[in-house]
Amino acid sequence: MKIKFVTGPIAAALLCVVGGGAIAQDTDGDGIWQVEEFTCRDLLMRGGEERDFVLVYMHGFMSGKMAEMTFDTPALTAATDAVLESCISTPDQPLLAAFEAARG
Secondary structure, eight states, rough: OOOOOTTHHHHHHHHHOOTTSSSOTTTTSSSSGGGGGBBBHHHHHHHHHHHHHHHHHHHHHHHTTTTTTOOOOHHHHHHHHHHHHHHHHHHSSSSSHHHHHHHH
């Protein structure tokens, strides 16, 4: 699956409007999610825009963690493909681990 990434002000607006409430398990029902508890299975069970949001969020999370200031669309697309392949083969692994392996 190839993801087309939106760049510029549209991407920034999307992240501002959507917010961070759609990621990970909401264990207490309070709308607070834990990135480190979110599994590949959680990602694969989501569809459409919700899955896309999780992928964009995680790429942003990883870019911030790695202090990246560039948006390399081909590299992010390849990393997304690697994450999805990893998740399909090992659905119970943490999604963060799949992203760390793909984004190194």
